[in-house]
Amino acid sequence: MTRTAPPQNEDVTPAASPARSLHTGSSNVRDLLSRNLRTSGIYIAFVAIVALFAVLTGGTLLQPGNITNIILQYSYILVLAIGMVIVIIAGHIDLSVGSVVALTGAVSAVLVIREGLPWWVGVLAAIAVGLAVGAWHGFWVAYVGIPAFIVTLAGMLLFRGLTLQVLDNISLSPFPREYTRIAAGFLNGLLGGYGYDAFTLLIGAIAVAGYAVSQWRARSAKIRYQQPVESFPLFVTKIVVVGAVVMAFAWQLAHARGLPIVLIILAVLILAYGLITKKTVFGRQVYAIGGNLAAATLSGVKVKAVNFWIFVNMGFLSAIAGIIYSSRSNGAQPAAGNMFELDAIAAAFIGGAAVTGGVGTVVGAMVGGLIMAVMSNGMQLMGVEQQIQSVVKGLVLLLAVAFDVYNKRRAGASR
């Protein structure tokens, strides 16, 4: 699930240019660690926070049942954060996603619960509404040139209003079983259960194998292009560590309720968007626009089209989040999704996205979202009051961005 970025040498002082040989061992590890404090800092912070709350909750945090809970509880925020980090990289913001979550869920609920249509009609309708909302935002931002802050602030009010209209101001529930399985369902016992779910372990193993193969192919391609790669033992160690973490995770899931369907959705989205942002022309253009809009324009990037599709995509992911949320809450409420936009934005920024645009990663945003999730969940388990939780989350967001600003200033001063 996690992809390791190629070695990036960010601290470029003209003097420090050690001969980067192809296969060196010891300097490699140091390289790997110090290479990029900014992006590796977030992983270290994540591990530290998990360890901290694991201890504080007496191990409950890492219990199989609880891990499943965290995923189910925060999946829709993570889905939103994927779209949000792309919006932020391009130098925009989207304040409307909470309202869009509510609207898409409401439309789905009206069709499935009130009209009695099949569950998949609700899903498709929600996605269609999400795309339409995204196109609406994209039109105003890209083609009329109104700042996204304003457009989506208006959208936040607009689509909340439409939600109330669609629902006639009342909650709808319950969904049929097929629909609630999207967020609350598990794949369990497909290959038999022996106190644990073999199928979940198999999927975990396939994921690890896929990871190893893709890493191996990337490494071979690099060698073919005569680029520096990490030493072979380090390469193997990396895969073994990642594999062990994934399998441990799968093992815990297998001992709880099996493989949550929503985790599969999430994994597919993270993988797909991770690749789109890193490896496609579209992804590159998103970074280019956020890094320097004028330069991107003069380089032939079709800025309007790219901005338009960024918002259409955000609408799509908002719809996915809306479906998951309505499925999980087994109905649609007028106030659904309130403040989700702030959690998604916070996840992107904690995950290393820059306020000024041009910087950020999907994986970073996921880790940022998980940091928030683990903190919330840990504090809930400890019985910390709601108000304290909010204070702590606020401070974490502030410190994360302060760290980012500090890093940038330091990088600038070393010129």
Added chain:
Amino acid sequence: MDDHILEMRSITKTFPGVKALEDVNLAVERGEIHAICGENGAGKSTLMKVLSGVYPAGSYDGEIVFDGSPVRFGGIRDSEHVGIVIIHQELALVPFLSVAENIFLGNERRGRGGLIDWNKAHAEADELLRSVGLHENPETPVGQLGVGKQQLVEIAKALSKDVRLLILDEPTAALNDTDSEHLLGLLRALKERGITCIMISHKLNEITAIADSVTVIRDGRTVETLSLHAGEVTQERIIRGMVGRDLESYYPDRESHPGEEVLRVEDWTVWHPTQDRKVVDGASFDVRAGEVVGIAGLMGAGRTELAMSVFGRSYGRNISGRLFMHGKEVRARTVAEAIDAGIAYATEDRKRYGLNLIEDIRRNVSAAALGKLSRRGWVNGNEEIKVAEESRRGMNIKAPSVTSVVGKLSGGNQQKVVLSKWLFTDPDVLVLDEPTRGIDVGAKYEIYTIINRLVAAGKAVVVISSELPELLGTCDRIYTLSAGRITGQLPVREATQENLMELMTKEKELAG
């Protein structure tokens, strides 16, 4: 004679890895106009930042003596307190505030109860404006004034602070001739009033015209201080001090063999994007394979506007005219279409319009031609590194690797990244807008060499420059542009600075 208002003694300032100033000495006499000359990157601006407290005492070695006593400034406020005011090249005015508000910004004229007394402020502003010869209402927003007038507002602002030593960084760089004349006249008037002036300038004719003495800085060291009173110091003499060698070796030799016509622009007219006036008016020009064509014009003549409007209509509105590539008419209505047609445009402002400064060399080099590196929308990252690496070697970009962030490179190396980016689009014609602005002598020579290499390979090159010697040194043919019109074209062997200047100002005289 030796009445120095300012002495800077053996100033040394180091940045991590670079010695920006080394043992620099500067002595300025009371009431004189003292010019400081040096190539870009020689350390002039750094020296002035040390003097004005932008780099606080303690961050440099050496001693500053102002008006007979040693001073240690912790910040700009301290230096302004004793009467040293610096006016930066990029003016520090707030465009939406009025002239009076700008003049008293940070130094507001308070009345009773701590509120600003606007009557008093406007009266004072009026007086200050009159003393700098600017006849404008103090309530006019600064953004509505031209650059020349804004410069005068800056000086009025300095006068409001009871300035004793005024430092001007490239004051006339962005001004036209009339405004420059006015400004220089004002400096003389200030001198009469006993205000000492330090002026950083590249324009040697201005220096020899108004300065009393000149200090030349090269590579972070003082080379010499020359008195200009005797009138024996020529511009050539100053240049020799600046570059440490004579000008002949400045431009690499090239044989020219122009071939087929590559680009032809006919009757090109462009309107200003917001104002109701033509910026380019019926311009026609052409360039051949293996040829370097120059476009000479004063600030505001429409050089950049012409180039950018040709480059996928990225400037202006109501653009009319015809564009031919290899004799066939093309419609390049977007930048992407222009690139496809084989046109490349390297902007004059590489930091704002040319580069993504937070990304690395690799990403910048590939930015304009990602299509060449991708299949069905997927970018081949390894191929990208290979291409960038070839550029780094071929262009001699001084950076440890292609993953070095572009924002941390020097101006010359950034410019080479810009050129690499456009060469990777494999253009037939390259339009280079001020290709050597803000880069040092050595890198300039390298850029000229690259241009020569391109035309030798059969590319057509258009160079836009405000430095006439540069055009004379690199081009085969030079067009002159004045007030949006092409006023002439000369083969380089017939062109001189004088006859070019005459053509560049022609229209103006007709109009005014």
